[in-house]
Amino acid sequence: MPQRKPMKNEPCPVARCVDLIGDRWSLLIVRDAFDGMRRFGDFQRSLGVARNILSDRLRKLVEAGVLEMQGASDGTAYQEYVLTAKGESLFPVVVALRQWGEKHLFAEGERHSLLIEKHTGKPVPFMAPTAQQGAVLAPSATEVQKVS
Structure with missing residues (x-):
């Protein structure tokens, strides 16, 4: 190979x-x-x-x-x-992959792990990129800019 x-x-x-x-x-x-x-x-x-x-x-x-x-x-x-x-600092990357997998790779009711906040015992809220004003950004609202 x-x-x-x-x-x-x-x-x-x-x-x-x-x-x-x-x-x-x-x-x-x-x-x-x-x-x-x-x-x-x-x-x-x-x-x-x-x-x-x-x-x-x-x-x-x-x-x-x-x-x-x-x-x-x-x-x-x-x-x-x-x-x-x-x-x-890779934590958000792992969380985003985990949450995407939870949402898209398991059938309804299928057993899987869940990331919870220790302090509250509640699931970690879904991560999403946000604009400067705090609104969730759609992919169409962004562009890649080359920097030197």
């Missing part, structure tokens, strides 16, 4: 984002990190991914500054993968 061309020089932020976290495993690693997973074995059990693939994706996420390695919080010799501030 031919190696895909890296998009690190693409002028499109979406292309660069997809290059880093757009594959199945990287985004699910980030999701699991938000759910509190930190150890290699925990990620592997959750995802069922081959060790070499998991190692590669974790390495790339660390190199990109999305995760960092720290000594284990329980004092053991293990290393743990922890979201950095850059990684935590």
Whole structure:
């Protein structure tokens, strides 16, 4: 299988984002990190991914500054993968994907997970881009502008 061309020089932020976290495993690693997973074995059990693939994706996420390695919080010799501030800023991306999936990928009444606010126990409100005045923006109300 031919190696895909890296998009690190693409002028499109979406292309660069997809290059880093757009594959199945990287985004699910980030999701699991938000759910509190930190150890290699925990990620592997959750995802069922081959060790070499998991190692590669974790390495790339660390190199990109999305995760960092720290000594284990329980004092053991293990290393743990922890979201950095850059990684935590992916939270709205994960929430938006989750909410889109909840809305479009499950049949009525089908079992699925739901993101709730710990403080209230209520579902997190649906995320949507808003205009400067606070109104929800439709795709037709936006355009991409090239900046240098």
